[in-house]
Amino acid sequence: MSAKIVTITSGKGGVGKTTAVANIAVALASLGARVCCIDGDIGLRNLDVVMGLENRIVYDIVDVIEGRCRLRQAMIRDKRLPELYLIPAAQTRDKSAVSPSDMVRLGDELRNEVDWVLIDSPAGIERGFRNSIAAADQVLVITNPEVSAVRDADRVIGLLEAEEKGSPSLILNRLNPSMVRNHDMLSAEDVLDLLAIRLIGVVPEDENVIVGTNRGTPIALEPKSIAGQAFRNIARRMCGEDVPFLELDNKGSLWARIQRMTGRK
Amino acid sequence: MDEQTVPVQIKGLRDGLLITIGNGEWAALEAALLEQIHARQSFFRGARIALDVGSHILRVNELVALRDRLSDRGVSLWAVLSESPTTEKTAQLLGLATRISKPRPEETRKFAVDDLGNATALFVNKTLRSGTRIEFPGHVVVVGDINPGAEVVAGGNVIVWGRVRGMVHAGAKGDSSAYICALDLSPAQLRIAEEVSAILTPLKSPRPEIASINQDGKLQSSPWEPG
Structure with a gap:
C-alpha cells in the first residue's frame, strides 16, 4: 500500500503544529497504521522532544538526504507503539540544507515503507514551509481562535491554493468553550466563516496537553483526556470515518443550566 | 546548426550558468536541454543554473x-x-x-484600459485571502469575500459580491467620484481617491452598502436601497 503524505502547517508559530503532529501520529498508530513523522523544522527541532525520543537520535533528515545513512537508519522507532517512526530534523543545519525536490524524493521513498507520513512544518512561509509542503498529498492547516493566527492561516491557505495543493483542512486548536460563551474568544463558526475550508477537528484547551508535551507523552495516549479524544477523532476522520464533533460546550446540560441560573457560572 | 535554430543557448555568468531557451514547444525544448546536460555531464555536474x-x-x-x-x-536550478x-x-x-545580478530591462506592464475608457473591469471570481493584492487601473468586480489582510486597489469603482473585511482603495488615481459597494461592508480601511476612512460603524445585521465621497468631501457609507 502506498502511504499518504500529510503536512501540518499554520503560518504563525506556537499554535500547536508539533503537538498536533505528535498526537495525530500516536492516534493513527494506535489504530494500527504504520506511521512515520518527519520534523521539517531544520535547525529548531522539537518533534523528538514532544514524542519523547530525543535520546535515541543518531541520524537525521539531512543525513538521509546527503546520503550519510539509509532511510531506515534514520527512522527512530517509538518506544510505546511498534509501528510509529520519527525522522528527526538536523539541529546544526538550517532550512537551506534541504530542497523541495529532496522532500519529494524522501516522501516517495517512504511511501513503500508506511501507511501515513506526517510532516511537521516550521512556522513562516519561507523555504522551510515550501520544503514541508512539497511532497504533501494533503495539508492540514492548524490555527488558534485568535485573530492574528487566523489571519496567518488565511495567508497560508492562499499560498496552498496557488501551489495547486488543493483545499486544505482545518484544525482549530486550544478552543476555550467558556470564553467563547462569554464572547471573549472567536468561535469555531467565526473562524470557519472567514477561512471557508473543511473543518477536520476542534481541540479544546487543556493544561494536560502541556504536561504531556513536557514529558514526551502525547495526550492522545490518555484514554480519558478530552483533548486526546479530539486528536483521536481527527485521526479517524483522516482515515475516512465520519466521526461527530465533540460536544465541547456543555451549556445544554441540566447541571450547567442550574449553575447558570444560580449564578455559579 | 545556425544560431537561429539553436533551441538552448548556454552562457557563463559570474555566479552560474545562464541558459536561454528559444521559442517552440516546451516539452521539446525541455528534452533538448536535458539532452545537452546529458551529453556534457562532467561540465554540468554541480552547476548552478539560471533559466x-x-x-x-x-x-x-x-x-x-x-x-x-x-x-x-x-544541476541545481x-x-x-x-x-x-x-x-x-x-x-x-x-x-x-x-x-x-544584471536584470533585464523592466517592461512596464500596460493594460489596454486607456483605449476603452471607462468600460473595462477586472473580474475576480474568488475570495481574496490575506496577503493577496489586486491592482487594476479600471474597475474591479469581486465575486467572493475580501478577507482581512487582502488589498484591492482600483483606478475606478470596486464592486464586491461578498464581504469586505480587508482594505479597498477605489479611484486610486484621484477620481473622487469613485465608489465602493459590497453586500457587507465591514473593512479594515476604505480609501477613495485621497480620502481614508477607518471609522465605518459596522452594522449589526449586515446589508448591502455603498461608500462614496459626499458633498463635504468626507468618505461615508450608506445602505443600498433597492429601486
Missing part, C-alpha cells in the same frame, strides 16, 4: 518537474527569468530567484 524561458508560460507542476529532473542530474508574469509568479512560489 531564461522568454515568453513561455510555465505552471507550478512543469517547473517542479524540470527542477527535479535537473537536480537528478546534479537557482533562478528563472521570464517575460510572463505567470511564470515569474510560479518561480517565486517555488522559492526561485526571478532576477539575476
Whole structure:
C-alpha cells in the first residue's frame, strides 16, 4: 500500500503544529497504521522532544538526504507503539540544507515503507514551509481562535491554493468553550466563516496537553483526556470515518443550566 | 546548426550558468536541454543554473518537474527569468530567484484600459485571502469575500459580491467620484481617491452598502436601497 503524505502547517508559530503532529501520529498508530513523522523544522527541532525520543537520535533528515545513512537508519522507532517512526530534523543545519525536490524524493521513498507520513512544518512561509509542503498529498492547516493566527492561516491557505495543493483542512486548536460563551474568544463558526475550508477537528484547551508535551507523552495516549479524544477523532476522520464533533460546550446540560441560573457560572 | 535554430543557448555568468531557451514547444525544448546536460555531464555536474524561458508560460507542476529532473542530474536550478508574469509568479512560489545580478530591462506592464475608457473591469471570481493584492487601473468586480489582510486597489469603482473585511482603495488615481459597494461592508480601511476612512460603524445585521465621497468631501457609507 502506498502511504499518504500529510503536512501540518499554520503560518504563525506556537499554535500547536508539533503537538498536533505528535498526537495525530500516536492516534493513527494506535489504530494500527504504520506511521512515520518527519520534523521539517531544520535547525529548531522539537518533534523528538514532544514524542519523547530525543535520546535515541543518531541520524537525521539531512543525513538521509546527503546520503550519510539509509532511510531506515534514520527512522527512530517509538518506544510505546511498534509501528510509529520519527525522522528527526538536523539541529546544526538550517532550512537551506534541504530542497523541495529532496522532500519529494524522501516522501516517495517512504511511501513503500508506511501507511501515513506526517510532516511537521516550521512556522513562516519561507523555504522551510515550501520544503514541508512539497511532497504533501494533503495539508492540514492548524490555527488558534485568535485573530492574528487566523489571519496567518488565511495567508497560508492562499499560498496552498496557488501551489495547486488543493483545499486544505482545518484544525482549530486550544478552543476555550467558556470564553467563547462569554464572547471573549472567536468561535469555531467565526473562524470557519472567514477561512471557508473543511473543518477536520476542534481541540479544546487543556493544561494536560502541556504536561504531556513536557514529558514526551502525547495526550492522545490518555484514554480519558478530552483533548486526546479530539486528536483521536481527527485521526479517524483522516482515515475516512465520519466521526461527530465533540460536544465541547456543555451549556445544554441540566447541571450547567442550574449553575447558570444560580449564578455559579 | 545556425544560431537561429539553436533551441538552448548556454552562457557563463559570474555566479552560474545562464541558459536561454528559444521559442517552440516546451516539452521539446525541455528534452533538448536535458539532452545537452546529458551529453556534457562532467561540465554540468554541480552547476548552478539560471533559466531564461522568454515568453513561455510555465505552471507550478512543469517547473517542479524540470527542477527535479535537473537536480537528478546534479544541476541545481537557482533562478528563472521570464517575460510572463505567470511564470515569474510560479518561480517565486517555488522559492526561485526571478532576477539575476544584471536584470533585464523592466517592461512596464500596460493594460489596454486607456483605449476603452471607462468600460473595462477586472473580474475576480474568488475570495481574496490575506496577503493577496489586486491592482487594476479600471474597475474591479469581486465575486467572493475580501478577507482581512487582502488589498484591492482600483483606478475606478470596486464592486464586491461578498464581504469586505480587508482594505479597498477605489479611484486610486484621484477620481473622487469613485465608489465602493459590497453586500457587507465591514473593512479594515476604505480609501477613495485621497480620502481614508477607518471609522465605518459596522452594522449589526449586515446589508448591502455603498461608500462614496459626499458633498463635504468626507468618505461615508450608506445602505443600498433597492429601486
